[in-house]
Amino acid sequence: MVKVAYVQMEPLLLNPDKNYSKAEGLIKEAAKKGAKLIVLPELFDSGYNFENRDEVFEIAQPIPDGETTTFLMDVARDLGVYIVAGTAEKEGESLYNSAVVVGPRGYVGKYRKVHLFYREKYFFEPGNLGFRVFDLGFLKVGVMICFDWFFPESARTLALKGADVIAHPANLVMPYAPRAMPIRALENRVYTITADRVGEERGLKFIGKSLIASPKAEVLSIASETEEEVGIADIDVHIVRNKRINELNDIFKDRRPEYYFM
Numbered sequence: 001m002v003k004v005a006y007v008q009m010e011p012l013l014l015n016p017d018k019n020y021s022k023a024e025g026l027i028k029e030a031a032k033k034g035a036k037l038i039v040l041p042e043l044f045d046s047g048y049n050f051e052n053r054d055e056v057f058e059i060a061q062p063i064p065d066g067e068t069t070t071f072l073m074d075v076a077r078d079l080g081v082y083i084v085a086g087t088a089e090k091e092g093e094s095l096y097n098s099a100v101v102v103g104p105r106g107y108v109g110k111y112r113k114v115h116l117f118y119r120e121k122y123f124f125e126p127g128n129l130g131f132r133v134f135d136l137g138f139l140k141v142g143v144m145i146c147f148d149w150f151f152p153e154s155a156r157t158l159a160l161k162g163a164d165v166i167a168h169p170a171n172l173v174m175p176y177a178p179r180a181m182p183i184r185a186l187e188n189r190v191y192t193i194t195a196d197r198v199g200e201e202r203g204l205k206f207i208g209k210s211l212i213a214s215p216k217a218e219v220l221s222i223a224s225e226t227e228e229e230v231g232i233a234d235i236d237v238h239i240v241r242n243k244r245i246n247e248l249n250d251i252f253k254d255r256r257p258e259y260y261f262m
């Protein structure tokens with residue numbers, strides 16, 4: 001069994017230093033409770049509801065050679081944990097809504113959000129790295145960001161690539177994901193960890209309800225709609241590495257892709 005956690009927090013818009021210290025306190029709380037993998041929200045360091053591209057450009061950082069990745073690596077090393085966290089990434093003139101993965105030995109990798117939601121299309125380039133699974137040794141972690149959940153292909157691709165658990169940094173504004181994520185977990189026989197944010201930014205309200213779902217579509221932990229908090233669950237990789245649901249059905253081997261696409 002491995003303990004995993006979400007950190008639900010309220011990032012302050014365009015205030016990375018405050019967000020680093022807020023996040024550090026909550027990551028410490030999760031680590032103290034035994035979590036080895038800790039997921040933070042989308043854009044945890046910057047906030048979400050940007051007015052224009054200049055605001056994002058000002059605050060975005062390169063990955064891994066920027067302040068946010070350095071901060072996360074320091075915390076991960078000090079606490080001996082792995083962290084997946086959403087952050088605005090700058091590469092040359094391009095901006096991405098990204099997630100970075102770090103661990104006790106430093107930088108592991110990054111993912112760039114493939115399905116941009118609404119006004120994000122004004123600020124960010126669509127992700128161009130594909131869906132990625134990071135092998136942490138004790139756990140294979142796939143990463144997707146917020147609105148990616150609406151496209152079942154995201155979770156399916158990560159599961160087919162061998163993910164045991166899907167780390168899902170989010171800034172949810174529509175109410176559906178907490179109902180959908182247990183089904184994503186069930187149909188792919190993986191665990192999912194959605195780390196959402198709370199609060200309101202320039203009139204945009206976020207729904208909280210971060211959750212950890214099991215391959216049986218159980219909700220193992222769910223957060224409130226308004227509070228900053230940490231949620232923990234034990235996950236069992238043996239369950240998700242066996243895709244058989246009875247002696248005659250293996251949910252991956254039984255797929256019929258020749259009938260799925262037009």
Ligand code: ACM
Nearest residue numbers: 117146147171173
């Ligand atoms: C979202 O993708 N942040 C709704």
